[in-house]
Amino acid sequence: MVNADLLTAPPPAETPLPGVALDLRHISHEYRLKGEPLPVLDDVSLTAVPGEFVALLGPSGCGKSTLLRLVAGLEPPTAGELLVDDAPVTGPDPSRVVVFQDPTLYPWRTVWRNAALGLEARGLLRQQKHRVDEALAVVGLDGFASAFPHQLSGGMAQRAALARALVNEPRLLILDEPLGKLDSLTRIAMQGELVRLWQAKGFTTLLVTHDVEEALLLATRVVVFSPRPARIRAEIKVDLPYPRHRDDPKLVELRRDVLGLLGVGDATQ
């Protein structure tokens, strides 16, 4: 569980770094499939101000994960410009951390050593051990530091992955359907935790989800993509205070609009 005190407690000694500004300019991307080009992203332009929570919605296979990989710097885009705080992205950077749908914990490392991976990779582990303990406490896994991944439930594994990201004090948190495989109760609990973390830490968040309600509950802005190759079909500002409630009439109305944009509006009415 996220410590609820985080919201009311005075800010920690080292105040969290603010989130980054994101500027995607005319991004297009294609893969090669058996020699044939496969267009995945088509002229996607998107900006996010520091500390914004942007949710990306779109049909499965339209290119959302690809967009996240580009923002993370794991691959360069085929065309377009990708700026983070006005500097072009040239490769991965620990200030921009990805949490995937699968927790992708390293099975040979304990929960603690999984969470410590970012610090270890950058040679900072010796001085900053305490950050690992703190991150595990934030996600409520401090009692499981010495457990191995195969001993965790799905929700706990995903929390461990979140802790591994948080240890690096990310300024951009990139979430690729991080709650997609969890049961609905765990999911609801973790949605609340995500919002609290985001509010407490102030990082910019990019969330891919296939759950319209989740997007509306969490994000300040929802971007709806077309089928592959992904183009931005609409951007919806979600101007509701937190904590949000799924039966809020305004949220229900927005949900109907978004489902309509995704082309499934009538089926679920």
Added chain:
Amino acid sequence: MSGAVDIAGEAHPALRWPGLWWPGILAAITWAAAAAVTQGLPDQVDIIEWTQTGNVAIAQAALAGLFLVLGLTARLLPALHRRVVPLGPWLVVLGAALAGWQLLTAKFSVLPMPFFVPPQQLVEVYQDDWRRLAESVLASLWLLARGYALGAAVGFVVGVGLGWSKHFGYWAHPLMRLVGPLPATAWLPLAFFLFPSSASASTFLIALATGFPVAVLTWSGVASVDPDFYDVARTLGAKPRFLVLKVAIPAALPHVFVGLFMGLGASFAVLVVAEMLGVRSGLGWYLSWAQGWAAYGNMYAALLVMALMCSGLITLLFKLRDRLLSWQKGVVKW
């Protein structure tokens, strides 16, 4: 192996009888029968006369006594009993087998004599020739250790290189495909001719036999690492060196150990052949020496020692694996 373990799970009914452990008592009976057969019936002495028959009978009788005590005191020493209970069925059968062995060889010569030997002759060999056997074991172990360590190390590095680097793979892959499947023993005539000493030639051959499976399995281990593992590490700030040492190699380790086990088996085979054909020491040499003198007792004695040595080394490797891979669930117990 697993049979004994299964029985352990259901062995506790034996403890339901107040204070009695029936398999222990049965074992006492079969071992006493073995002692009686050994001592009571005359040896067929037309070819060889054995000096250790009496001692074998005494040892069997002493063990029978021990099993009887254990069988009668089941409730008194529960900690000890928990350890011996799984052995019960084996002890019963071993006693019977010893009695049968004795009857078929020394007592009635059902199995033709110089080729099959009774237990007392094995004891005699160990008593008379233990020094030479011990030297042979040490020589074999030393040769094996050098060859295996060299082969495993080179194989591991080559495997990581093949899995990681396209440039390395471009040159190493065709060579591996051509040379790797060749049995190491095929090099034997050439190796003894090319290398300065038979010891270095044998080291090379054992390394070759070990290296190929280690390289192939390491390679497939590194190649099959989930690419997401790399992506996660890269976004967390990992550089290539970290990716190899802290992601690729640990992820490939289960495969590497399969290769190490295969390599160890192959190295045993090459060791024995090399010692039989070139090196003038070691258990393989002892075996061919015993064959030359038609000393079948020595051959069985050396085979038994060799079996214990090989099994011990495999056990050691399992222990190492269990330590390093304790994070895996469901590791097989040797």
